[in-house]
Amino acid sequence: MHNTEIRYFMAVVSTGSISAASQQLFVAISAISRQIQRLENRLGVTLFERSPRGMQLNDSGHILANHVRRSMADMELVMAELKGIKAADQTTIRVVCTDGLAFTLLPNLMARFRQLHPRVSFFLSVGTARQVPDLVRNGECDLAIKFSLAPESGVEVLASFPSPVLVFMKADHPLATRDIQLADLNAWPIVLPDQSATIRQLFDLSCRMNNVFIDPIFTSNHFSTLYEFVRQTPNAISVSSHYSILCSARQDGMTIKTINRDQLSQRTLQLQTEMGKPRTAILNTFFSFLKQELHTLDQQCRQDFALQFR
Structure with missing residues (x-):
């Protein structure tokens, strides 16, 4: 051709x-x-x-x-390597993620990585849980970070972390100092993501299985909007992964609580890339950085908020 x-x-x-x-x-x-x-x-x-x-x-x-896009991406990779672009030199890392992860987690991690590698640039795109794997398979990113419920074809999982459905609220909320059951949420204003989010799907499933009916007062497909609504609404509660809010919860006067239901523990946070895609030295450095930082943040958040889950 x-x-x-x-x-x-x-x-x-x-x-x-x-x-x-x-x-x-x-x-x-x-x-x-x-x-x-x-x-x-x-x-x-x-x-x-x-x-x-x-x-x-x-x-x-x-x-x-899709073949042309992958070929173009591979050619860019080869050209970068031929020019000697390694971890200390300038390159752009293309990342896609789902909405909650773009709130504070990834901006913080990317900024921290650039302090170590100041000539690295990032291009971050936000997609739905269904869109992100397609972007990975089509070679339109170097890395995806998303919440996942099941194995996905055509992607390689570089790391996986438990990410159960948790609830968050202001630290002075009446439920903040006690164990929480799903039925307890009925008495309070509930704020939820829309049904396209995996966390909403798990939450609704758990409610149905436990004969709990919850009618949210506010629904949105943007996590930052949900978060701000909770901050501004007396006694409001919402659902989240701890990864989405661990960089902001403490400074914003929020607390994070577990709900002990097995159905709410089925999600994982995954680092994904295209199956068989060659990687530069700087990409491998970034992968290793993310794995270590996510593990450290997870352990610190569990300790700060007394979270207990597997």
Whole structure:
């Protein structure tokens, strides 16, 4: 396949139409259309579903686009290595995560890593629990950090940490000094993430299994919004992993509590990367840094808030 065909193909993928690709590349629409047709003839398959609204990749198109993205990422990796970019030199690490982890944990860890390696840059993207594995498999990141309920195909798990569903509230809340059962939450304003979050799915499942019905007063798909709402609402309670709030809870006057239900202990926090993806020295250094820091933060949080779970 010729570079021009691939370049025009990826331009249509990124813009969604031949006309938009034409404007992006400053190339005639007919030339782009001709190269796409030539590429499809060469491969013997169509790559797009054509409609008045634009060009949408079909299954074959997705396979090719993902292959091109991985090849481009691998080429960037090779070029970096050939230029001698190692841990002390400049490079960009692409990270994807789910929402709660972008609140305070990853910004703190990335800032701390850059103090050790000041020429490293980060590009952080936030996706849903369903989107993140796709970004990993498609080679669109170097590392994913997410909460997981089950094994996922096409990803390599570099490290895994227990991450049960916990509750958090202000330190002066009436429940802050006693053991908590699910039914106890009914008497207080409950703030929850939406149903796309794995923590909400586990929480709802546990409530159903224990015949507890909870009607939240506030729901959002942004963790920072939930957190601030709890801070501003008297006696409010929300659910979280300790990893999402361990960098902010103490300074904000919050406390973290466990609910002793097995159903709430099924999640893990995972460091993931694409299966078989080659790694630079700086990536391996970052992986090792994250493993150690997450272990240390976990142990400190358990001690600070007297948390007991496996």
